[in-house]
Amino acid sequence: MESTHYEICIIGGGIVGLSTAYFLAKSGLKVAVLEKDSIGSHASGFAFGGLSPLGEAGDPSSISPVFDLAKLGMAKHHEFSSELPELSGVDYHHRFRPAIDLVFNDEERKEAEQTMKWRQQVDNYKVEWVDTKTALEIVPNLNPEIIGAVYTEGVCDVEPYRLVLALTQSCEKLGVEILNKEITGIQIENHLAKSVSTHQEKIYFDKLVLCMGPWSGNVSDWLGINVPIRPLKGQILRLKSESVELKACAGYQHNYAVTKPDGLIWAGTTEEDIGFQDSPTPYGRNSVLESLTHMIHGLDDAELVYHTACLRPLSIDGKVILGSAPQIDNVFLGTGAGRKGILLGPGMAKITSDLVMNKEPEIDISAFNVTRFS
Numbered sequence: 001m002e003s004t005h006y007e008i009c010i011i012g013g014g015i016v017g018l019s020t021a022y023f024l025a026k027s028g029l030k031v032a033v034l035e036k037d038s039i040g041s042h043a044s045g046f047a048f049g050g051l052s053p054l055g056e057a058g059d060p061s062s063i064s065p066v067f068d069l070a071k072l073g074m075a076k077h078h079e080f081s082s083e084l085p086e087l088s089g090v091d092y093h094h095r096f097r098p099a100i101d102l103v104f105n106d107e108e109r110k111e112a113e114q115t116m117k118w119r120q121q122v123d124n125y126k127v128e129w130v131d132t133k134t135a136l137e138i139v140p141n142l143n144p145e146i147i148g149a150v151y152t153e154g155v156c157d158v159e160p161y162r163l164v165l166a167l168t169q170s171c172e173k174l175g176v177e178i179l180n181k182e183i184t185g186i187q188i189e190n191h192l193a194k195s196v197s198t199h200q201e202k203i204y205f206d207k208l209v210l211c212m213g214p215w216s217g218n219v220s221d222w223l224g225i226n227v228p229i230r231p232l233k234g235q236i237l238r239l240k241s242e243s244v245e246l247k248a249c250a251g252y253q254h255n256y257a258v259t260k261p262d263g264l265i266w267a268g269t270t271e272e273d274i275g276f277q278d279s280p281t282p283y284g285r286n287s288v289l290e291s292l293t294h295m296i297h298g299l300d301d302a303e304l305v306y307h308t309a310c311l312r313p314l315s316i317d318g319k320v321i322l323g324s325a326p327q328i329d330n331v332f333l334g335t336g337a338g339r340k341g342i343l344l345g346p347g348m349a350k351i352t353s354d355l356v357m358n359k360e361p362e363i364d365i366s367a368f369n370v371t372r373f374s
């Protein structure tokens with residue numbers, strides 16, 4: 001039987017895998033993406049879709065590797081927005097919309113002021129303190145008990161599932177083959193990966209890229225290296241309200257809500273460390289509704305129209321895993337983006353595609369190497 005061979009084989013049809021395929025195919029390489037379920041059927045298709053590089057807590061020196069990656073991700077999203085809709089015919093609603101982070105007491109205000117100090121130094125964003133009256137002019141339905149808010153311009157959002165569709169169709173136009181196959185192992189000879197096995201066959205390649213999201217832990221056995229990734233479940237609600245429109249994304253602690261271009265209020269989220277269980281639950285619904293109604297008033301007419309749950313890929317130290325696999329010269333890893341994978345995914349993909357093509361990555365990625373866990 002004739003064996004199948006690709007220059008590049010990418011495992012995982014989420015945002016990291018598909019964006020990597022896109023960059024490599026644009027450079028003329030013969031690429032296949034292998035996906036066990038369907039494209040974008042996990043976190044990449046069901047995330048909230050907020051793009052905010054300023055979302056990290058802490059001062060810039062302590063977060064600089066992540067912040068550099070976030071800025072790269074944002075830059076690649078801007079490029080995508082001028083390429084993918086035309087190439088694919090899919091409008092995925094990439095747009096600028098402000099964020100308004102609510103502050104309820106003096107302690108929260110002190111923290112917010114610390115973070116604002118460095119955020120205000122970052123080019124291309126406007127970050128300012130607004131008092132309660134101004135905050136309520138921006139979003140009239142905010143809880144009036146706030147003592148003020150941090151208002152940010154320059155941040156964006158997308159509709160993640162449509163983005164994944166736009167990437168998929170753009171990849172296919174550039175000749176990428178997208179195959180519905182589950183990888184069950186990797187064959188290695190003399191420090192080189194030669195093939196991956198599926199339930200039916202072996203697929204051969206020159207280089208292998210592993211972007212398996214929360215399932216990336218399987219790689220530990222296949223490659224004999226420690227890839228400590230676990231799933232962190234999150235749930236999102238979409239609600240229809242005739243009376244409330246959120247023109248800025250309201251945020252408080254780990255929760256957020258905004259009206260998206262589909263006319264629905266998207267609200268999240270939970271953080272549930274309960275393994276590979278990704279069904280929507282009453283707990284998730286109640287928890288998101290509770291935080292939403294704490295932030296936003298006047299939702300009495302709101303009707304719940306959609307409730308989703310999915311799994312973030314989270315590494316044991318919370319940072320992404322990015323770069324070459326140790327001692328296996330033709331394997332590359334891209335995973336662990338946690339709560340930020342829609343933002344970071346295209347940046348991770350650009351770095352991975354550069355490494356695959358033997359180019360120097362645009363930013364220092366030493367903090368992200370998987371050898372930190374060995």
Ligand SMILES: Cc1cc2nc3c(=O)[nH]c(=O)nc-3n(C[C@H](O)[C@H](O)[C@H](O)COP(=O)(O)OP(=O)(O)OC[C@H]3O[C@@H](n4cnc5c(N)ncnc54)[C@H](O)[C@@H]3O)c2cc1C
Binds near residue numbers: 043047336343
């Ligand atoms: C509720 C929620 C809200 C979120 N909101 C945001 C947000 O606002 N902004 C943001 O930036 N990020 C957000 N995220 C995070 C973001 O969704 C994820 O970090 C990102 O989608 C991860 O992308 P990925 O490509 O690494 O993984 P995935 O999307 O999980 O893709 C990995 C793919 O690999 C496939 N796969 C795994 N193993 C195999 C195998 N053996 N063979 C073949 N295929 C395999 C899987 O089926 C899957 O499709 C959110 C996440 C959640 C859960």
